[in-house]
Amino acid sequence: MDHYLKILPAIDKTRPVFGIRGRGLGPGEILPKTVEETAREQVDAIKTVQTTGPFHLLGFSNGGIIAYELACQLVEQGERVTYLGIIDVSAPATDVRYFKTLVAMLFPGRILGRIPAFFERHLKARPDSRLHAGVLKTIRTVFHGAVSRSRAKSLPESVAETHAAVHFREEALEKYPEGSRQNIRVQLNASRMYLPHTFTGDLVLFSTGPDPVLFPGDVTRGWGPLITGKCKVIAVPGDHSNLFDEPQLSVLKEKIRESLGAGR
Numbered sequence: 001m002d003h004y005l006k007i008l009p010a011i012d013k014t015r016p017v018f019g020i021r022g023r024g025l026g027p028g029e030i031l032p033k034t035v036e037e038t039a040r041e042q043v044d045a046i047k048t049v050q051t052t053g054p055f056h057l058l059g060f061s062n063g064g065i066i067a068y069e070l071a072c073q074l075v076e077q078g079e080r081v082t083y084l085g086i087i088d089v090s091a092p093a094t095d096v097r098y099f100k101t102l103v104a105m106l107f108p109g110r111i112l113g114r115i116p117a118f119f120e121r122h123l124k125a126r127p128d129s130r131l132h133a134g135v136l137k138t139i140r141t142v143f144h145g146a147v148s149r150s151r152a153k154s155l156p157e158s159v160a161e162t163h164a165a166v167h168f169r170e171e172a173l174e175k176y177p178e179g180s181r182q183n184i185r186v187q188l189n190a191s192r193m194y195l196p197h198t199f200t201g202d203l204v205l206f207s208t209g210p211d212p213v214l215f216p217g218d219v220t221r222g223w224g225p226l227i228t229g230k231c232k233v234i235a236v237p238g239d240h241s242n243l244f245d246e247p248q249l250s251v252l253k254e255k256i257r258e259s260l261g262a263g264r
Contacts, residue, residue: 004060006244006253007256009253010257010260011256011260012260015056015260016050018046020045022038022041022042031183031186035069035191035193035194036069036194038066038069039069043070043073043077053081053082054079054080054082054083055080055082055083056082056083056260057081057084058085058087059086060088061089062089062191064087064088065092065191067086069194069196071201072196072197072199081199084201084202085205085206086203088240089221090211090215090223091221091222092192093215093222133217199227200227202227202229202231203223203231204231204232205223205233206236207219207221207233207235208235208236208238209239232259236248236255
């Protein structure tokens with residue numbers, strides 16, 4: 001929430017602003033296991049203060065992914081989402097992560113597991129290579145032809161445990177308070193299991209730079225192909241860890257202010 005409080009001055013004082021507190025932050029609360037479940041609860045929360053659109057949504061990092069699903073659900077309900085802003089997060093590369101999960105199932109153990117791990121390190125060392133782009137394109141073609149036909153918006157729970165084991169690194173939690181680490185683990189795994197459907201509208205991405213590993217050559221970092229409208233990429237300085245520190249914060253606030261003003 002601190003991040004959102006920092007950018008609040010960028011919002012016109014005449015525009016009502018509401019922050020959504022997610023379930024799972026209080027004692028005894030259980031965090032939703034999927035992005036769509038989180039978004040459903042937040043749609044209900046939004047409609048307690050604004051019953052109908054147009055809606056303006058803005059989310060940072062994992063909150064950007066939830067904002068995307070919020071926008072999709074609101075549109076599915078016949079509402080208008082006239083502004084969807086996402087701050088410095090790539091689209092969920094669920095297809096690539098699912099492929100890695102299947103590989104982990106096919107190559108179990110320390111010895112066999114080294115084969116795909118070696119290949120992955122080679123690709124990541126040369127993210128701009130044709131081989132890397134070709135592998136990602138093949139994975140995505142096969143994945144979307146098979147899995148994305150489902151109406152579900154998350155991978156099945158049957159792969160959740162293996163999926164989490166493959167993609168989650170416990171050391172990533174060390175920067176968070178010990179009491180919140182389990183919730184962070186659930187939240188990140190939910191985003192990695194999420195299957196984003198098409199959003200019928202425009203999207204604004206505030207980006208600190210491209211994602212050459214998961215989306216080589218795509219300045220929209222995977223969001224462009226997911227929407228029917230335009231994906232406007234606004235460059236902001238810094239990186240994901242210091243974007244909300246000065247002087248990067250002042251630039252981000254100004255870019256948000258300009259973007260919202262243009263979207264009126």
